[in-house]
Each structure stands twice: as structure tokens, then as C-alpha cells.
Amino acid sequence: MKTRHDFEHMDAHDPLRSLKKQFVLPPATIYLDGNSLGAMPFDAVERSRQVVEDEWGVGLIRSWNDAHWIELPTRIGDKIATLIGAGKGEVVVADSTSLNLYKVLSAAIRLAPQGRKLIVSERENFPTDLYMAQSLARQHGFTLQLFDSPEELSDLINNELAVLMLTQVNYRSGLIHDMQTLTAQVHAAGALTVWDLCHSAGAIPVDLLGANADFAVGCGYKYLNGGPGAPAFVWVNPRHADKFWQPLSGWLGHEAPFAFTTDYQPAPGIRRYICGTPPVISLATLECGVDTLLAAEKFGGMVALRHKSLELSSAFIDLVDTRLAEFGVRVQSPRDPALRGSQVSLSIEGERDGETYAVMQALIARGVIGDYRAGAPNLLRFGFTPLYLGFAEVWDAVEHLYQVLQGEEWKQGRFHKQGAVT
């Protein structure tokens, strides 16, 4: 069996270890929640000060041009494009994932063959995706059908399907859907695909153009380290980008916003997916976050990050199996690395009332931060972000979890109080 010393050895030989210096992380904290909110890039502090004090405070309105604020949605979009297999000028940063889903799903149902009224998604997809699809289905007389298994999904890819909307990496289990194969199958059935990349962008290599996908959205605050509530991104395959006025036809998606004409004329290409004035301060920190990923390019980029992420999560799974099985702890994420995103979810078999939630709270009190996701089963969810996580930390995290369970620390009343955000 491996020892902590072996894990320290892996850290010493980790070719990506210098990338951690890009982040400010509190002492005595093992951060395993970059899949919910990425850590703060060191540069975000100075960059926010610069935007607020210099560009806003001194530059005032002139900064839209002089500090290039107006270019932020496309400039950062181009940087994100390099992480998701999209081309230059194909991605913009705007609004939230939910709003961008609304835009692209509207386009997809409009572009689907006439008479098809079926949107298909996964029952365990993130709720906002399902809620937005439900709203659109009601407005346009479509049906949203949910699948529970790959067999059900493959039955639903037929000549009634209009749009398959999937989150590439499932937020609960971390299972990766095969974008390439599913897109090909959906296209063969004459339908379109919408991909949510919230748990993919910056987490696994993504190849939107290679898969010939149709639409994609994703958020900026998870693996892209953009900061709380960072704006999201949207990609439309260039073959569709000019075909449809997305419904949130705001002035900055107009072909000439400063002509101030009465009639909407969409900008060519992806720029029409911008709606209103961009949130400059949030965009500034998002750019710092995206730059932390681009800094990995000289070490092999997303391929190298993916390699380390799987080494970390595989090491975690091995330790969980050997140390925690006696407490009923079970791995709920794919054991096959090829099918696993950058997270591992655990459940507790035969859990007693509120145990899973309380275990996570007790763990957080020890400085090991993951999160809890209610469901069947309830989950302890841990994200592995290779930019700032080391192997010895994985060892220590499992050791802390062992202590919480062994000492039944989680039974303390304070760990059972639910906050608004879990």
C-alpha cells in the first residue's frame, strides 16, 4: 500500500506543480470544490483594483475604448475557444449559463426539421438546464423527455427528435457523455445537439469542432476560475451562427449598436449572442481565471492537466476503497478514468439521518472543502483541479474523512444546520 511519503514524492515530480503559485489559497485548507467555485487567481486582486481604481475611477466612460472594455466578451471568448476546441471568433462571454441555454435552445428548436417537437435530456442533468427547456417547451409546444439510461437515450435518438440537450460531464456522478458519438448519432437522425460544458471547460479536453457539435454553453466560475457569478460563455457552430436571431435581441448583439437605429439587425456570427452591457469587473477577473489555464500551455495544456486530474482522482478512489469502505463509503463516479470528469462523488451506504450532509460539514470544519449534493443517493462531491491541487493533499483529505467517520464527529449538532447553499 502507498504511504504519504509516496504522495509527497509524486508532488515533487509533478511537472505542473509550479502552476499553483498563480492562486491565493487560505492556509490549512485543502480545496476540493473547484468544480463549484474555482480558487482565486493571484492576479485577480491587482486586476480588479486596476479596473476599479484606474479604469473606472480615472478613465471613466473613456475606458470602454481606451481600456478596451467593449472587446472583453470577444477577447475572453477567443481565449476560452482554445480550451474547448472552437475557433477564433466563435465564442462570446455573456450573461449566465441559464440565459445562454435559453438562447441556444431557442435557436436549436427553430433550426430542427419542421414538425419535430421533441427535446431530450437526462433526468440527472443540472436542474437549470431542465427548467429552461421546460419553459421553452411550454412556449413553443414542444415536449421535454428525460432518459435514465444509455439504452433509453439511444431509443430516443430517432426521427422524432428535434434537439438533444446534454451536460457533457454530469454534475452528480462526473460521468462523461461521448460528445463525438452522440453528436454523430443525433445528426444521422436529422436533429441537433446542445452541450452544457459547465463541468468540462478547463476540466477535460473538449473538441467542439472535431465533434461537429451544434451549440454549447458553459460557466466561468468553476474550472475557469473566473470568480463568484462570473459570466458564462456561448458557442455556436459557424454553420448555424448567422441563421437565427436569438430571442434576447439586445442592443449589443446588434450589427451597429451605436447607430441607435429603431430596428434590430443582428450582428454577423456569434456577436449576436451578446445581449446587453457586459459586466466589466466580473469579466476582468474571469480573464485572470482563464489565463491560469492558458499558463498550462507550456506544460502540455489541457492534455497535461487532464493527465494529472485523473492521477489525482484515481489516487483518491484507491484511498477511499482501502480506508473508507468499512464505513459504507461507496464511489459513485465512473471507475474507468476515460469516463470520469474531474470530480469524484461518494455516497454512504445505509446513511443515518442527515449523515452525508453532516459529514461534509465536519470535513469542511477540518479545512477540507468539498460539497454536498442531495439526491438519490445523497453525495459527498469532490473536485480535483490539477492547477492547484497536490497529491499529498489528496492523502490528507482522505485521512480527515477517515477521522470524521471513525470519531463520529459528524454527529455533533452544529454539523446538521443547513445553510441556504450546500
Ligand SMILES: Cc1ncc(COP(=O)(O)O)c(C=O)c1O
Ligand atoms: C451543468 C450546469 N449547468 C448550469 C449551472 C448553473 O447555471 P447558472 O450559471 O446560470 O447559474 C450549473 C451550476 O452548477 C451546472 O452545474
